[in-house]
Amino acid sequence: MSQQDPLLPVVGAGLVVPVLDGPDRRYVNLDCAATAPALVSVAERVVAALPYYGSVHRGGGYPSLVTSMAYEAARAQIGDFVGARDDDVVVVTRHTTDALNLLAHAVAAVDGHVVLLDIEHHANLLPWRNGKHTCVPAAATWAQTRDRLADTLAARPTALLTIAGASNVTGEVIPLDDVVALARRFGARLAVDAAQLAPHRRIDMSEQGIDYVAFSGHKLYAPYGAGALVGRRDWLDAADPYLYGGGTVESVGDDDAVFAPAPQRHEGGTPNVLGAIALGAACDAVSELPEGAIARHDAALLARLADGLAPLGDRVRVHSIFTDLPDRVGIACLTIPAADPALIAAILSAEHAVGVRSGSFCAHPLVRRLVGPGGGLRVSVGLGSSTSDIDALLAGLVRALTSQPHRYHRVRGQWAPVADTRRAPGLGLLEPGAGASPCVAVV
Numbered sequence: 269m270s271q272q273d274p275l276l277p278v279v280g281a282g283l284v285v286p287v288l289d290g291p292d293r294r295y296v297n298l299d300c301a302a303t304a305p306a307l308v309s310v311a312e313r314v315v316a317a318l319p320y321y322g323s324v325h326r327g328g329g330y331p332s333l334v335t336s337m338a339y340e341a342a343r344a345q346i347g348d349f350v351g352a353r354d355d356d357v358v359v360v361t362r363h364t365t366d367a368l369n370l371l372a373h374a375v376a377a378v379d380g381h382v383v384l385l386d387i388e389h390h391a392n393l394l395p396w397r398n399g400k401h402t403c404v405p406a407a408a409t410w411a412q413t414r415d416r417l418a419d420t421l422a423a424r425p426t427a428l429l430t431i432a433g434a435s436n437v438t439g440e441v442i443p444l445d446d447v448v449a450l451a452r453r454f455g456a457r458l459a460v461d462a463a464q465l466a467p468h469r470r471i472d473m474s475e476q477g478i479d480y481v482a483f484s485g486h487k488l489y490a491p492y493g494a495g496a497l498v499g500r501r502d503w504l505d506a507a508d509p510y511l512y513g514g515g516t517v518e519s520v521g522d523d524d525a526v527f528a529p530a531p532q533r534h535e536g537g538t539p540n541v542l543g544a545i546a547l548g549a550a551c552d553a554v555s556e557l558p559e560g561a562i563a564r565h566d567a568a569l570l571a572r573l574a575d576g577l578a579p580l581g582d583r584v585r586v587h588s589i590f591t592d593l594p595d596r597v598g599i600a601c602l603t604i605p606a607a608d609p610a611l612i613a614a615i616l617s618a619e620h621a622v623g624v625r626s627g628s629f630c631a632h633p634l635v636r637r638l639v640g641p642g643g644g645l646r647v648s649v650g651l652g653s654s655t656s657d658i659d660a661l662l663a664g665l666v667r668a669l670t671s672q673p674h675r676y677h678r679v680r681g682q683w684a685p686v687a688d689t690r691r692a693p694g695l696g697l698l699e700p701g702a703g704a705s706p707c708v709a710v711v
């Protein structure tokens with residue numbers, strides 16, 4: 269099997285972290301679906317922009333002009349990245365959650381009915397519960413689920429069908445062509461929660477026929493606090509400002525105001541310019557990779573994981589929502605019938621310097637149904653991941669299942685070593701080396 273090297277350099281690639289026994293070890297980040305490290309090129313773009321940082325849109329000084337230009341250039345890069353149409357709006361948000369809440373606010377303004385599946389991340393589940401919506405239970409196959417969606421859409425006029433492009437729990441990639449066809453057939457618009465899709469697959473809204481896309485910078489190698497909602501203008505212009513304040517208006521009278529069209533209408537307050545610049549840089553860097561490179565990288569690393577897990581037989585299970593969707597972004601959801609996934613995650617971290625995530629991944633209804641109340645163990649790769657990361661995970665997992673040299677207990681609901689000798693770094697927040705169990709103190 270081919271050796272996979274990182275596709276792009278990320279900040280912190282050489283990070284070493286303390287473990288319970290022996291010298292510090294290279295940190296193995298297999299939690300990229302939660303949040304991804306900054307690309308080196310993104311961090312460099314931010315550092316280059318910082319000296320010119322000034323007040324956006326409203327300042328007269330040279331840095332303000334540069335900052336305003338850079339902010340609008342970033343908006344264009346973000347739109348280009350997802351193939352926005354010329355008349356689409358790019359609203360810079362905080363993250364996907366913010367973007368989907370903004371869209372829900374806009375849909376409420378046009379009094380639209382929304383259809384979604386019950387397998388969504390809470391960010392694409394909870395915002396719709398405040399309005400008129402139907403949440404369709406997913407079936408065991410995508411084909412049956414598609415039929416259920418069609419039945420629901422046929423039953424009443426629907427303004428919006430909203431769906432995650434890739435599951436944050438299992439990595440399964442939803443066939444967007446099917447979903448676009450359904451939305452068109454029943455005259456609904458389509459929103460794609462692309463939090464997990466955008467970092468792994470090319471999106472072309474105009475070519476694919478997607479009406480709205482929401483995604484997060486911090487999952488796209490730009491962890492500087494910006495995300496985006498990209499899509500059709502009319503509903504966004506029909507809605508009241510998402511956040512009232514400076515920047516949203518054309519004029520303000522004593523008792524009334526004329527609000528600006530989107531995107532300014534929904535970008536109240538001083539925008540996160542550096543976040544937008546970082547996100548624009550990440551969009552550029554990811555789209556410059558050869559076509560299909562990320563999908564091949566993901567597939568090779570997931571294949572390595574599957575091969576390594578095979579000898580463990582039914583001691584480790586890998587979960588899927590659908591039996592007929594083989595395509596996956598670089599995410600796998602595991603359970604270990606004999607062990608609590610949260611304890612295994614704690615052991616992998618404390619003894620093997622491997623970071624994964626355990627629990628219900630902000631998708632409680634799906635995870636409860638898929639693996640039960642105990643949750644799962646999620647392994648997720650990114651542009652900085654390599655074969656050696658998967659090998660380190662596999663070695664740690666085998667050790668965790670066969671020998672337990674350390675004792676663990678629950679501290680504030682989380683597993684932690686009883687004798688935690690690891691020290692927290694200073695970072696200007698803590699006394700380096702302070703405390704007997706600093707890592708516990710930090711969380």
Ligand SMILES: Cc1ncc(COP(=O)(O)O)c(C=O)c1O
Pocket residue numbers: 301302363364365366389391392432434435436461463464484486630
């Ligand atoms: C599919 C999906 N949607 C939405 C979100 C929410 O993203 P954020 O926390 O950046 O708003 C996540 C985060 O994990 C996600 O995986």
